[in-house]
Amino acid sequence: EIVMTQSPATLSVSPGERATLSCRASQSVSSNLAWYQQKPGQAPRLLIYGASTRATGIPARFSGSGSGTEFTLTISSLQSEDFAVYYCQQYNNWPLFGQGTRLEIK
């Protein structure tokens, strides 16, 4: 059974700075990985699929990288609206989400 582990659990970053979020799979999921953003009281929003393809309408400051077991979501210059919880999700097998990383204002 695949386990998805996100780190860190909470990340404190100042607006305008870069944020790097990590996601690790316990076994290879190839490039079958997505990233979502969720704000309080809202549904998740698809940011990245195929490990590195931005979804429609997602700003270029969001980028994804990695394959196999190690993945990264980078937000190049944090805007106020980017502070939220981020989930990775593998879909190489039955879909499974990581536990989330809370990105908070420093």
Place this chain on the structure above:
Amino acid sequence: EVQLVESGGGLVQPGGSLRLSCAASGFTFSSYAMSWVRQAPGKGLEWVSAISGSGGSTYYADSVKGRFTISRDNSKNTLYLQMNSLRAEDTAVYYCAKDLENLPNYYFDYWGQGTLVTVSS
């Protein structure tokens, strides 16, 4: 504009049943697989079930297999989740989510606002 609107949530006793609905608009509903994803209060996301665009293929998480049934009515652009033998651990916000293909790829480009199901005596 794609819209997904869930309904049918509420308070139910353990062992009870509930039927969720998701009304879809703004896209060709029958062309896309759909899923239900849930989120327990203060917790992460858990995929529950998926159905192909035609409705001919269905898929379930082990945690709900044999208790939940997913279905769709493409003439009404509506997705359903029949939940039986409900347990306290089924308490969650239930989201319907649109897939990007006719058969499930299991990543989701549009989500509804969710409906809360609370299982408690």
